[in-house]
Amino acid sequence: MSRTPSSRQHAANVLGALSLAIADRMNTAVEAIAALGPSAPAALAAMHEFLDGTSVTQLSSVLGLTHSGTVRLVDRLVAQGLAERVGAQDGRAVSVVLTQDGRSTAEQILRAREQSLASALSALPPDEIDNLAAALDAMLTAVTQSRAEDRATRTTDRPQPWLCRLCDFAACGRSEGNCPVNNANTTSTSRGR
Known part of the structure; x- marks a missing residue:
């Protein structure tokens, strides 16, 4: 027996489908730019927008990754020339900063994200x-x-x-x-x- 969904149920279901479609399109676009795993685009964008010169611990918090997972991600970013580790003068702390290539890649990621989202809005x-x-x-x-x-x-x-x-x-x-x-x-x- 089929039931007629309420407007709220219908809206929630359609929102869920739209959210997945947009997230899939956006993730595909940004991951193609930084082909270093699903967290790399967010790491680059976050460091570009508000987190450059951050610690691995802070980056881990922003990305929702474990500390060891973030260390491996930073290793990949450094190996690709997108970020570098910079030691503090006292030698006790290390910051992660974007290189010029990292900044350029982050800007490409943000543009790809914007284009993915704009295409969804174009229907309105x-x-x-x-x-x-x-x-x-x-x-x-x-x-x-x-x-x-x-x-x-x-x-x-x-x-x-x-x-x-x-x-x-x-x-x-x-x-x-x-x-x-x-x-x-x-x-x-x-x-x-």
Whole structure:
């Protein structure tokens, strides 16, 4: 016996299918540029946008990888000439920084990501884009707050990757205070989460 789905059920199902289709298209595009595994594009984009000169520990947190997995990823980035390890003057810390080739590759990744996402948006007339953006901001805010609650009550050590690990910070308006993830995290932190 078939049932008629509610509008919410239909929207959730279609959103799930669309999310997978967009993620598949985007991942295929960005992984073709940095053919070093699925985490390399996010590592390069994150270091380009907000994390250059980071520690392996911080990069591990952003990517949601184990420390050893991040060390192996950094090894691959260094071997390809996309990043380098730079020791601190005191010799106790090592930072990972992008090389010029790494910056160029990260910029290619961000362009490929943008093109993948723009192709999905091309189905909408221009006057519907603002409404979609507002709805997506609201949904992303809710997801971010839920993740913050999960982190606060988490009993596992499984890393949770950052939502912004592959973002274009200029496009999200982070510096103007328009990033829904940053705003939700700021709100969650101020509430003690």
